[in-house]
Amino acid sequence: MVRLVGVDLPRNKKIAYALTYIHGIGLTSARKIIEVADIDSDTRVYDLTTEQGVALRQTLENTGLKFEGDLRRFNGLNIKRLNEINCYRGKRHRNSLPTRGQRTRTNARNRRGSKKTVTGKKK
Incomplete structure (x- = not known):
């Protein structure tokens, strides 16, 4: 199991996609990180050697980004x-x-939460 920046990376995924589980790393920056760390993009997390894990840690520390x-x-x-x-x-x-x-008259459901039905007025 590889643990980077306090996050356990999923074992069966390719390293570029596994790095996206870290908050603050998207797919583009993950690809740049593995390129700088000199790791093959087809490598799965369970296939990483300890040297590659150390290289990943050092690369993440040297990027200057917040995670x-x-x-x-x-x-x-x-x-x-x-x-x-x-x-x-x-x-x-x-x-x-x-x-x-x-707009919020319609839509914005994710932000406002699920619908709450209001009963109609009686005349």
């Missing part, structure tokens, strides 16, 4: 700052509404 806990903390602090200064985006975060101008 996992640091990135989550960074994003959380940014949202907290928006809430504290009471700006429009902060209010939208607070009310669990889309922050980037999307």
Whole structure:
């Protein structure tokens, strides 16, 4: 089992796809990382040698990017700052509404949650 940046990588996946399980690494950056670490892209996680694991760790440390806990903390602090200064985006975060101008009369179901039916008025 390979553990990088506090995340257990899935054993049966190719290394490029397994690296995307780390928060902050997408497929493009994963491919760049394995290229810098000089690892074949068809290698599965269970086939990695210890030297390749060490090379991956060193490459991740030298990229200068934020991963996992640091990135989550960074994003959380940014949202907290928006809430504290009471700006429009902060209010939208607070009310669990889309922050980037999307419509909410219809759609926005992922952000607003599941529908809550309101009964009609009696006359």
